[in-house]
Amino acid sequence: MKTFKKFNMKSLLVRIFVIGALAIVFLGAPIKEANAQCAMCSLTAMNSVENxxxxxxxxxxxxxxxxxxxxxxxxLVGFVWYKRYQDPKESQDQNPVL
Structure with missing residues (x-):
């Protein structure tokens, strides 16, 4: 019988965050200038800037x-989801009482 490795929510979210952050950095780095308008709006904006x-x-x-x-x-939804389904034992271990 096959046994599947169980992932806890924290490690899964950390992996997703790291992969997403790396994707954003590597895909967004070579872009020098990005236009956030349609072609007509961008042409109108360029003409107005020239004037x-x-x-x-x-x-x-x-x-x-x-x-x-x-x-x-x-x-925000991901953060709330992570905090809501976090194991109570993990949160107690992170903040020990002195």
Whole structure:
């Protein structure tokens, strides 16, 4: 009979976090500039910047900010899930009473 190695939640979440962080670092590192608009919006923003207007840069930053919200929400759900299903013995061992 085969025996399966049991993973505890903490080691699984740590592995997922490390793999995700490495993927973000390696996939995001070579990007020098990212445009967060459609082609028409980006063309309008570039033309306005050439005329001395800075609304194009602000628009790009706003879109990137809105894009970060789903990632923060998923991270928060993962953190709450980790804390909720953490083994009580593990949490007591981390904070010994002196």
């Amino acid at each position: 001395g207007n800075t609304q194009g840069k602000t628009l790009n930053k706003g879109i990137l900010f809105l894009l970060s919200c789903p990632f923060l929400a998923v991270g």
